[in-house]
Amino acid sequence: MMNRLECLKILAEHVTDEIVAPTYSCATDWMAINDRPLNYYAFGAMGLASSHALGLALARPDKRVIVLDGDGSLLMNLGTLVTIGAVQPKNFVHFVGHNGSYEANGGAPLPNRSLDFAAFAETAGYKSAHTFTDIDDFAAKVGDLIKAEGPVFGNLVIEQGPLSNRDYSEMHSAKRREVFREALDSGA
Amino acid sequence: MDDQAKDQAAEQLSGGAIMDAMKEAGVEYVLSVPDLHTSYGLLMPIADDPDLKLIRTCKEDECIGISAGLSYGDKRAVVLIQYTGFLYAQNAIRAMAAEQQKPICLMIGLLGKPPGVLPKDAKRIGVRSVEPYLDFMGIPHALIETDADVHLIPPAIVDAYENQHPTAFLIGRRPVAP
Numbered sequence: 601m602m603n604r605l606e607c608l609k610i611l612a613e614h615v616t617d618e619i620v621a622p623t624y625s626c627a628t629d630w631m632a633i634n635d636r637p638l639n640y641y642a643f644g645a646m647g648l649a650s651s652h653a654l655g656l657a658l659a660r661p662d663k664r665v666i667v668l669d670g671d672g673s674l675l676m677n678l679g680t681l682v683t684i685g686a687v688q689p690k691n692f693v694h695f696v697g698h699n700g701s702y703e704a705n706g707g708a709p710l711p712n713r714s715l716d717f718a719a720f721a722e723t724a725g726y727k728s729a730h731t732f733t734d735i736d737d738f739a740a741k742v743g744d745l746i747k748a749e750g751p752v753f754g755n756l757v758i759e760q761g762p763l764s765n766r767d768y769s770e771m772h773s774a775k776r777r778e779v780f781r782e783a784l785d786s787g788a
Numbered sequence: 789m790d791d792q793a794k795d796q797a798a799e800q801l802s803g804g805a806i807m808d809a810m811k812e813a814g815v816e817y818v819l820s821v822p823d824l825h826t827s828y829g830l831l832m833p834i835a836d837d838p839d840l841k842l843i844r845t846c847k848e849d850e851c852i853g854i855s856a857g858l859s860y861g862d863k864r865a866v867v868l869i870q871y872t873g874f875l876y877a878q879n880a881i882r883a884m885a886a887e888q889q890k891p892i893c894l895m896i897g898l899l900g901k902p903p904g905v906l907p908k909d910a911k912r913i914g915v916r917s918v919e920p921y922l923d924f925m926g927i928p929h930a931l932i933e934t935d936a937d938v939h940l941i942p943p944a945i946v947d948a949y950e951n952q953h954p955t956a957f958l959i960g961r962r963p964v965a966p
Contacts, residue, residue, distance in 0.1 A: 640860075644883025648853035651845075655857020655865075658817070679846025683854075687843060777888070784860055 602735045604697050604758045608633050608668070610735070611695075614743045615666070619656055619784075622668035623649035624704035625763060626697050627771060630668055632764040637783035641771045647676030650684065650694055657689040657750075660784065666693045666746060671717065672702040672710060678720070684751050685725020692750040694721070699758045707760060721753035729753040801959070803829035804966025805938045806895075807837060813945035815864045815893075817841045819851035823870035825897030829963030831868060848873035849880035856890045864949055870897045871918050878921065885954035886925035893945050894927075894956040903961040907931065922956050933960035 604625065612634040621640045622630040630639065640656065643649050650667050657665040674680070674696050684692065700713030718729040727749055732738040738756065745752055770776070807830070810818070818834050820842065835842050845851050851867040858865050869877070874896045885892040896918060901910045910916050922929045930940045941957060948955040 642856070642888060643853065644888060645849065645852075645880040648849060648880060651850045651853025652857040655854040655863075656860055657857075658854075659858045659861020659863040677847070677850065680850055683843065683845045683850055774888075781860060 601733065601757060601759045602738065604699070604756070605629050605633070605762070605764070606735055607697075607732075607738060607756050607758065610739045611666075611742055611746075614746055618664040618666050618746070619653075619660070620666045620668065621649050621653040621656070623673050624670050626668035626670060626695075628764040628766040631771065637779050640780050642777050642780070644772070647673045647680075649673060650680045651677065653692065653694075654680070654684055654687060654689060657692045658687070661689075661691055663784075664691045664693065664746065665689075667695065669694060669696045670704065671696055671698045671700065671715070672705070674717065675710065681721050681724035681726070681753075685721070688725070688727070688751060690750050693746050693748075693752045693754070694726070695754045695756055697758050698755050699760045701760055703760050703763070704766075717755040718753060721751075721755075726751045726753045729755070731755040731757065733757045800935060801829075801932065801961050801963045802935050802938075802966065803833050803963035805935050806830055806932070806941065806959075806963060807834060807840065807966070809938050809941035810866055810945070811839055813864065813942040814949075815840065815866050815945060817843060817855075817858060817863060817865040818868055819843050819845060819854050819865055820868040821845055821848050821851070821870070821873050823868070823873070823897040823899060825870060825899040825962055826868060826895075826959055829965045830959075833966055834868075848877040852877055852880035852884050852892055855892050856884045856888075859891050859949070862949075864891075864893075864945065866893045866895050866945070868895045868897075870899050871914055872899070874918060875914060875921070881927075881954075882925060885927055889953050891948040891952055892954040893948055894954070895959060896956060897959045901960060903933070907958060907960070918958060927954045927956050929956040929958060931958045931960050
């Protein structure tokens with residue numbers, strides 16, 4: 601089983617000018633690893649990261665958009681896979697940290713921990729869907745994956761925690777949204 | 789407008805007029821979960837209109853997220869949903885429209901409200917609750933009951949995007965297909 605922090609550190613080595621939309625535990629870890637203006641944190645309601653990211657991907661087809669979702673979050677908005685599969689945004693990459701729990705909310709288990717999210721994405725119409733359980737396999741493929749024609753889905757089977765320090769009020773602040781907007785408008 | 793046209797405008801709501809109002813406001817995307825109230829007269833014609841891009845979602849809160857994301861690329865959208873979907877999506881609306889003041893433009897079908905009856909006087913509690921919810925969240929709203937009200941749509945959408953705030957339109961009767 602992989603570790604979320606390790607996965608995100610490997611991903612960070614490949615990220616350049618993409619919009620990255622991380623949520624909850626992925627967001628706190630990503631912020632600790634790669635705090636940058638083109639990170640978008642402004643979801644406000646759990647489960648909607650991929651919906652916001654779909655809007656961003658449609659509005660800015662010149663940018664690639666990478667969603668860092670959680671399995672608990674995705675289950676709160678599972679229909680998003682069908683919507684994204686129908687819209688077929690070519691610049692859209694959707695990773696899910698699959699640890700079988702609502703980790704950010706205290707670690708309670710999902711109603712069913714052994715779901716095949718990649719199968720969900722595939723049948724919903726994603727161009728490709730992958731499951732990673734081995735860090736070396738992920739490291740070998742992630743560079744190509746984030747450049748592939750979307751929508752692309754990557755299910756990262758990870759252990760729980762450890763959680764990075766979290767400051768949601770700063771993460772969700774108007775200042776953060778302003779910085780993101782300025783970075784987008786400046787063509788970063 | 790001559791007398792005959794005034795009488796017609798007082799008695800019907802044209803889906804085509806609403807679509808023209810969207811276009812006048814620079815709307816490019818319509819995000820929607822089907823609503824029986826607006827399905828035949830508005831949603832289906834939108835689906836056939838090459839100037840409006842329809843995204844069909846599975847649940848109404850998706851529309852709120854997609855609309856927020858689009859706004860960062862200066863793309864204008866209308867969220868076309870039924871009042872039940874509006875009630876379902878309250879948490880997303882609370883976050884993006886009320887707290888973050890994103891230009892979320894809601895078009896809410898009041899299924900079951902008889903034509904000419906004010907929403908506050910409707911029998912269905914769900915229909916009666918829409919305006920109080922909007923008021924509580926500070927979202928300006930207008931009742932679009934007939935063609936005579938459609939002129940309210942473009943300036944409200946333009947203002948929402950130019951000044952970064954949400955707005956809502958309550959579709960009071962079933963629109964007639966163009």
